Amino acid sequence: MEEHYDEHYKSEHQPIEVMQANMTNDELIGFLRGNIIKYALRFGRKDDTKKEAAKIKRYAEWLVVAVNGKTINPRE
Incomplete structure (x- = not known):
């Protein structure tokens, strides 16, 4: 993925990761x-x-990952 996302995506735990877990x-x-x-x-x-x-x-892109049953990595 291109590096065009804001700095706040670099924190330790991303909401998308918490959502995937829950x-x-x-x-x-x-x-x-x-x-x-x-x-x-x-x-x-x-x-x-x-x-x-x-x-x-x-x-x-995340939807494609989820539909394929894989784990989204928001840092990629």
Whole structure:
């Protein structure tokens, strides 16, 4: 993955890691799908479009990982 994410993604425990540990895979997939929809619907209205597109891409990449039953590593 490209290095285009904010500094706050480098903390010790990421929310996505906590969610993976406490949600079923179906729940995690639902969360990821919801975030993709959220960022796509507000595209161009909040942040810079490049930053918003990167968020959509990141959640879509994580969705692929989750659908394949693998563990998301937010630092990659």
